[in-house]
Amino acid sequence: MAILINQDTRALIQGITGVVGAFQTKVMLDYGTNVVAGVTPGKGGTAIHQVPIFDFVQDAVEACHPNAAFCFVPARYARDAAIEVIEAGIPFLVLTAEGIPERDMLAILQYAASKGTRILGPDTPGIISPGKCKLGVHPNRMYKEGSIGVLSKSGALSYEVCKTLTEHGIGQSTVVGIGGGPLWGMTQRSALELFEADPETKAVVLLGEVGGNMEVETAAFIKERMSKPVIALIVGRTAPPGAQMGHAGAIIEGKEATAHYKIELLKQAGARIANQPLDIPRMIHEVGV
Numbered sequence: 378m379a380i381l382i383n384q385d386t387r388a389l390i391q392g393i394t395g396v397v398g399a400f401q402t403k404v405m406l407d408y409g410t411n412v413v414a415g416v417t418p419g420k421g422g423t424a425i426h427q428v429p430i431f432d433f434v435q436d437a438v439e440a441c442h443p444n445a446a447f448c449f450v451p452a453r454y455a456r457d458a459a460i461e462v463i464e465a466g467i468p469f470l471v472l473t474a475e476g477i478p479e480r481d482m483l484a485i486l487q488y489a490a491s492k493g494t495r496i497l498g499p500d501t502p503g504i505i506s507p508g509k510c511k512l513g514v515h516p517n518r519m520y521k522e523g524s525i526g527v528l529s530k531s532g533a534l535s536y537e538v539c540k541t542l543t544e545h546g547i548g549q550s551t552v553v554g555i556g557g558g559p560l561w562g563m564t565q566r567s568a569l570e571l572f573e574a575d576p577e578t579k580a581v582v583l584l585g586e587v588g589g590n591m592e593v594e595t596a597a598f599i600k601e602r603m604s605k606p607v608i609a610l611i612v613g614r615t616a617p618p619g620a621q622m623g624h625a626g627a628i629i630e631g632k633e634a635t636a637h638y639k640i641e642l643l644k645q646a647g648a649r650i651a652n653q654p655l656d657i658p659r660m661i662h663e664v665g666v
Contacts, residue, residue: 379506379551380526380571380578381469381497382445386510387413389437389467391458392449393430394420401449401514402426408511414441434461445469447503447512455499456481463494471512472498472562482560489562496562501554502532515552523548525661526572528565529584530555534612538584538654545658550578558589565595573603580606580666582657583648585639587612592639600646606664607648608657611636 392398393415414437421432431437450458452474477499503513508522519540529535572578
């Protein structure tokens with residue numbers, strides 16, 4: 378089944394005619410993603426890669442009935458683009474832009490919550506259900522269809538870990554990049570809830586980093602609700618306090634934001650702790666998956 382996207386996903390791409398949007402749309406199409414429409418204001422009535430383009434999301438919804446959207450729109454226009462998707466009733470939106478102003482992101486999340494749209498991102502590589510569908514920029518060759526859910530704040534770390542899993546013959550059900558923060562749509566907990574309910578997913582790999590306190594809620598959920606094994610890798614153990622380590626949300630401010638605190642919390646909740654990506658295939662075999 379996978380989570381969030383599968384072979385039945387009908388995708389709409391905002392910003393489909395930009396350099397990045399056009400290139401990545403072609404990659405997604407080649408992977409097998411069913412891209413049914415694109416939106417670029419002023420380009421309506423044309424097509425790219427045989428995908429029809431519309432001026433407005435509502436027109437695309439009425440004509441093509443997408444049930445997911447991926448936004449390649451730059452950060453300064455992302456709020457308006459997201460609001461348009463939410464107003465059109467599309468239930469799932471991936472926001473890839475980095476640097477969306479916090480007040481814009483707050484407006485997006487508030488409106489999405491009121492309308493029932495699930496937001497993934499911002500600053501996310503997207504999501505891939507190997508062998509079924511991809512809404513994102515993941516390198517295709519690093520993934521293999523299987524039963525391990527992967528959840529990550531860092532796109533690069535998820536690529537490395539999934540490449541390691543694939544090289545060891547371990548496939549993935551869905552790989553979710555929640556993004557670099559500091560404000561998120563989907564959280565670790567909300568993704569874990571979906572993995573817990575997914576019969577195809579047999580275990581989950583949780584990839585985290587320094588910054589924020591999201592893992593506090595995550596650990597509580599693992600302890601109280603997760604019946605499936607969770608293997609966690611938290612990077613940034615030697616990061617200095619106050620330094621931003623790449624992502625906007627990866628800033629150590631207080632004890633709860635440190636890698637050591639998060640590792641201890643997750644360990645107490647029952648998660649198995651990996652020290653490096655190469656530990657993860659062995660640990661998956663140890664839990665009998």
